[in-house]
Amino acid sequence: xxxxxxxxxxxxxxxxxxxxxxxxxxxxxxxxxxxxxxxxxxxxxxxxxxxxxxxxxxxxxxxxxxxxxxxxxxxxxxxxxxxxxxxxxxxxxxxxxxxxxxxxxxxxxxxxxxxxxxxxxxxxxxxxxxxxxxxxxxxxxxxxxxxxxxxxxxxxxxxxxxxxxxxxxxxxxxxxxxxxxxxxxxxxxxxxxxxxxxxxxxxxxxxxxxxxxxxxxxxxxxxxxxxxxxxxxxxxxxxxxxxxxxxxxxxxxxxxxxxxxxxxxxxxxxxxxxxxxxxxxxxxxxxxxxxxxxxxxxxxxxxxxxxxxxxxxxxxxxxxxxxxxxxxxxxxxxxxxxxxxxxxxxxxxxxxxxxxxxxxxxxxxxxxxxxxxxxxxxxxxxxxxxxxxxxxxxxxxxxxxxxxxxxxxxxxxxxxxxxxxxxxxxxxxxxxxxxxxxxxxxxxxx
Amino acid sequence: xxxxxxxxxxxxxxxxxxxxxxxxxxxxxxxxxxxxxxxxxxxxxxxxxxxxxxxxxxxxxxxxxxxxxxxxxxxxxxxxxxxxxxxxxxxxxxxxxxxxxxxxxxxxxxxxxxxxxxxxxxxxxxxxxxxxxxxxxxxxxxxxx
Ligand code: HEM
Numbered sequence: 001x002x003x004x005x006x007x008x009x010x011x012x013x014x015x016x017x018x019x020x021x022x023x024x025x026x027x028x029x030x031x032x033x034x035x036x037x038x039x040x041x042x043x044x045x046x047x048x049x050x051x052x053x054x055x056x057x058x059x060x061x062x063x064x065x066x067x068x069x070x071x072x073x074x075x076x077x078x079x080x081x082x083x084x085x086x087x088x089x090x091x092x093x094x095x096x097x098x099x100x101x102x103x104x105x106x107x108x109x110x111x112x113x114x115x116x117x118x119x120x121x122x123x124x125x126x127x128x129x130x131x132x133x134x135x136x137x138x139x140x141x142x143x144x145x146x147x148x149x150x151x152x153x154x155x156x157x158x159x160x161x162x163x164x165x166x167x168x169x170x171x172x173x174x175x176x177x178x179x180x181x182x183x184x185x186x187x188x189x190x191x192x193x194x195x196x197x198x199x200x201x202x203x204x205x206x207x208x209x210x211x212x213x214x215x216x217x218x219x220x221x222x223x224x225x226x227x228x229x230x231x232x233x234x235x236x237x238x239x240x241x242x243x244x245x246x247x248x249x250x251x252x253x254x255x256x257x258x259x260x261x262x263x264x265x266x267x268x269x270x271x272x273x274x275x276x277x278x279x280x281x282x283x284x285x286x287x288x289x290x291x292x293x294x295x296x297x298x299x300x301x302x303x304x305x306x307x308x309x310x311x312x313x314x315x316x317x318x319x320x321x322x323x324x325x326x327x328x329x330x331x332x333x334x335x336x337x338x339x340x341x342x343x344x345x346x347x348x349x350x351x352x353x354x355x356x357x358x359x360x361x362x363x364x365x366x367x368x369x370x371x372x373x374x375x376x377x378x379x380x381x382x383x384x385x386x387x388x389x390x391x392x393x394x395x396x397x398x399x400x401x402x403x404x405x406x407x408x409x410x411x412x413x414x415x416x417x418x419x420x421x422x423x424x425x426x427x428x429x430x431x432x433x434x435x436x437x438x439x440x441x442x443x444x445x446x
Numbered sequence: 447x448x449x450x451x452x453x454x455x456x457x458x459x460x461x462x463x464x465x466x467x468x469x470x471x472x473x474x475x476x477x478x479x480x481x482x483x484x485x486x487x488x489x490x491x492x493x494x495x496x497x498x499x500x501x502x503x504x505x506x507x508x509x510x511x512x513x514x515x516x517x518x519x520x521x522x523x524x525x526x527x528x529x530x531x532x533x534x535x536x537x538x539x540x541x542x543x544x545x546x547x548x549x550x551x552x553x554x555x556x557x558x559x560x561x562x563x564x565x566x567x568x569x570x571x572x573x574x575x576x577x578x579x580x581x582x583x584x585x586x587x588x589x590x591x
Contacts, residue, residue, distance in 0.1 A: 152566070152567075154566075216562075220558045220559075220562060221555075221558070223462045223463075223465075223466055223554075285462060285463050285466035285467075286466045286469060286470070287466070287470045287473075288469055288470060288473040288547070289473075351551075351555075352555050355552055355555060355556075356559075359556075366525075366526070366529045369526065369529065370529065370533055372552075374545065374548030374549045374551065374552045375548050375549075375551035375552045375555065376544055376547060376548030376551060377548055
């Protein structure tokens with residue numbers, strides 16, 4: 001690094017920046033839960049609704065994106081604003097305007113996405129596409145700028161860079177897919193692009209970011225040995241290159257053996273990574289109960305389940321080639337793997353961030369710092385435990401729902417409970433930080 | 447020969463291990479064992495802080511002329527952690543499991559952040575600026591485990 005630059009260790013974004021994303025994320029999952037409840041209710045008590053018959057049904061794409069954009073991407077964006085300052089010593093450029101516009105575009109964009117899917121309104125598809133593409137493009141460009149300005153390079157920053165590049169690819173195709181739904185006669189309707197999009201979204205944007213961030217946070221929060229340095233250096237790069245190859249081969253030779261092999265290789269990258277995480281977590285020095293560790297293990301187990309089903313599907317064994325298996329696998333990957341990991345990270349990031357900020361409000365006054373709530377008073381362990389149990393129940397019911405659609409109502413209600421709790425937990429902490437800030441203003445201003 | 451950065455980072459890990467065993471004992475309600483492990487941890491950490499504050503930081507400040515740079519921030523954080531040690535000691539003394547574990551968790555988070563800044567930024571700078579052999583000798587003298 002440049003020795004003349006004064007080191008500013010206190011580079012932390014204003015607390016409402018990450019918190020607004022963390023507060024909104026559970027709400028979209030809650031809406032997804034409500035949507036499932038309504039669908040389930042209609043199935044049980046009403047008309048002849050057919051649920052979970054095909055991946056192409058609108059309700060699949062709708063609830064899926066309430067979660068992947070509204071919850072998953074929302075949390076990841078909030079975390080990105082925070083994490084670049086810790087691992088790179090740099091902030092995303094753009095002050096308060098950038099987070100506000102990314103937030104606005106994302107929130108409004110998902111809403112329009114849902115309304116457009118429900119009512120099939122062409123211009124709404126276009127509007128949703130514009131907002132989502134705009135918001136996430138701003139984020140990706142600012143993120144890439146911040147990473148390139150970092151004081152030093154590290155595997156985490158490298159993984160972030162690759163993840164942001166994947167975001168750009170994913171979002172470009174995603175916008176195109178929305179237009180495809182709105183204006184099929186102009187754009188055409190080619191579903192090879194859907195598979196292209198989902199590979200870049202899941203393996204690239206989400207997978208690589210989780211990977212990079214975990215290199216830092218697993219040793220830090222759980223006191224485990226570090227990931228092997230060569231492993232950290234090479235895994236994100238190899239995964240990214242495999243992703244490029246797999247997505248292109250799959251586009252041109254879908255269904256062929258080469259395409260299966262390439263996707264298998266991509267899956268293997270994450271499999272090796274998952275095993276590595278599991279091994280490190282087993283070596284952790286801190287043996288006390290930790291919901292985050294349990295959620296990591298849930299995620300890795302789901303990943304293994306996903307891999308088995310995927311192999312069976314690709315090889316066509318047991319004649320299981322139907323739509324149900326595809327949907328079941330979607331639940332395992334999105335809810336079992338991704339939502340578990342992010343839920344676990346939130347259990348650490350939220351108390352950590354709030355403690356950090358409340359400490360700063362104390363401005364070095366030791367007496368004031370001592371009177372701050374401790375970590376277990378910020379996020380109560382019993383709440384985290386309930387969250388974990390509800391998450392497992394949601395996961396089981398969602399999987400069951402695909403096989404037995406009558407369960408949809410129960411799955412939806414479980415989701416509603418889980419994410420109402422997460423919202424309550426997050427909001428409680430936000431109020432705590434807000435009060436601490438208000439008090440500090442009263443004390444510090446003469 | 448290990449570098450300055452490696453030696454100091456290893457010492458962080460050593461402290462983490464004692465910390466984890468103290469925390470485990472408290473979680474199991476073994477307060478006497480917990481307290482003795484905890485005091486052991488405090489002594490190890492104090493040794494580490496003293497080495498930094500009295501030998502490494504002054505040497506770094508002299509070579510670079512950076513009096514108000516990273517070392518100032520690190521000294522401030524040491525002070526803050528010493529205050530946190532005191533509250534944790536009294537919570538263990540009072541056999542208040544929830545209070546003790548909650549405070550431990552706060553310290554853990556604070557300390558890991560602090561270590562990360564040292565390991566990723568400051569120690570590499572020490573490697574670049576301080577005479578290696580001499581400093582490594584000083585460290586191994588000071589850190590008797
Ligand atoms: C983390 C972010 C995202 C993930 C993980 C993701 C994942 C997916 C997946 C797995 C599918 C396939 C659904 C199926 O097979 O039934 C899909 C389809 C789709 N995605 Fe996304 N997506 C993300 C973001 C977006 C964004 C930002 C947009 C719009 C700008 C978008 C637009 C679409 C559309 C329109 C479809 C339906 C395509 C079709 O009907 O063939 N997605 N997405």
